[in-house]
Amino acid sequence: MFVERNVSLQALNSFGIAARAAQLVRVRHEADVRDALADAELAAPGKFVLGGGSNIVLTGDVKATVLKVEVPGRRIVGQTERHTLVEAGAGENWHDFVAWTLDQGLPGLENLALIPGTVGASPVQNIGAYGLELQDRFHELDAIDLHTGERFTLDAAQCGFGYRDSVFKHHAAHDGDFGLAGRALILRVRFALPRAWQPVLGYLDLERKMQEEGVHQPSARQIFDWIVAIRRAKLPDPAVIGNAGSFFKNPTVTPEQCQDIIGRDPHVVHYPMPDGSVKLAAGWLIDACGWKGKSVGNAAVYDKQALVLVNRGGRQHPATGGEVMTLAKAIQTSVYERFGIRLEPEPVVV
Template sequence: MSLHAMSALPPVFSEQDLHACNTLGLPARAAVAALEDEAAIPALCAALAAGQKGGDAAAPLFILGGGSNLVIAARPRRRILRVALRGIRLWRETADHWIVEAAAGESWHGFVEHCLAQGWPGLENLALIPGTVGAAPVQNIGAYGLELDQRLHSVVAWDLRAGRECTLRPAACGFSYRDSLFKRDGAGRWLIVRVRFALPKAWTPRLDYPDLRDHPGLRESIDAHKKPSPRQIFDAVCEIRRRKLPDPAVQGNAGSFFKNPVVGAAQAADLERLFPALRAYPQADGRVKLAAGWLIEQAGWKGRRLGPVGMHERQALVLVNHGGAQAADVLALADAVRADVHQKFGVDLEREPVILD
């Protein structure tokens, strides 16, 4: 008998404090349930279907991972399903790859470190990104020259509207820069339960990012034309992130608050004439990606506060909670930053975090 044939009772929702469940540290209370067993999902789908047909007045659902990419209102209208599924295994092995599967509730950084300890490299550039494995494809996380979709094998998810489990290969996930089908296609539709990664046996380091190439822990190997080890790259990424970015456990933040904007080549050329120090990166499609942190710093927001929130003093792209902030404070600062960047550069910044109101 399959796991899902043995359907369990649906998760039970109860009002809970969510202050510790979002890395910005915003105060919030909502109806919350924890999903700890995939066997409960069919019953959850049935309960949701009954609600949609008028059999239940319960609020719609929001799927919560680690809360690291979230701006949450004090009293959100949605019920919150906190994904707490656990487990990591070598799902399959081919001549070229280790296919490693992790449950959606696993810590992303813990998963990356576990893979390295098992001799499965390939995710080291994505070390120390906060959040869970299940949330990683939603945002198509990326850092230091690598994006998640470049290592993804497949996503196992439940379509809660249709009440069925699906396995989606990368082409079906609609990935783009910090975006995916799971993010666009309606909050509460897709419940990711497991994610599989194809980690290369013929591993080569990804050293495209200047901070990595210039890192003292890697520079000696690179200068000697030696290949740094996956662990060396992992350690370098962790050191860079700890030096540049605030720890959410110490100072509330949601990581990079704005996406790096992508503009047309003509607009980028005009901006480079006006601002020769502009940080611009040509893309494969002919457009140009601009460094949002540089734009924000030049607009005068690095280290600047607006009430209880501000842009971080070492990394202008990171919005931080200095204490006592609420969602309205965060959004007011974001709007002020966007307005000043647009006024100075004619470029529109887009928020990365999801707004849960």
């Protein structure tokens, strides 16, 4: 284990916010975590787990010891009657892992192409896009308890997946509760990819691609390529314009609430859900309130997609975490006043 002191985190968060860590440990092996837990000098400030930094907003320097997850590895574990099981280290780049599965002839994750971040962060957020969520392909994961140093394995039920939610985002309020926020560091994740693959279609953008190209039975690789093109057209590259991807969750409402909104705004973008609720497009709600392109300091709403907040000051004059959250709260207030809907941020605010 090697401990880095007074480390800049600007290059380690996709927003490009300038902040520093008092100490940082790069976790490439399980032993690195145990060494960090056993080090008396690192015990007092607590621990902060950092993956790809694509889903956080830093509002100041981090006093806790940063455990930067860089566990490598990709492998095919085996097969069941219905699935092929594949595993990736938590430090692997998510998009690169999706591309790798397709290169192995294993479809199933293509709808989740180009989502920023690492494999280890994917179950924390239960990432999802274009009709597919991580939980639909999840098998199990290995993690290490940051209190005891013991390794443990969780299946899908134990992860408590919800919409952009999991047990890793909740603290245990009482003894016996199973909240793992701040307590677990994910080491490896295993996925169950369907052997009898069927494309997941139905989103408007994908239907348009099918019509444009005259392809009505696309392959997994075609869907992958289409989604990469769609996302690149809509979303800024964090390497060029700092951002944390979609900043707000798409809210769900009752059919009655949706009809009330449609009565006032007939063009509201909405999607019926299997449980009878209706998902509204948060980006549309924000755009309807006139926020696209507006800014607070160097934090701005992306002019091509209102769901994305960006750092328009670059690396030289970056937006602060305070500017980002001031803008986010102003958007939340505006959407609530017009639609009666409370938007919930996706990123973790540190």
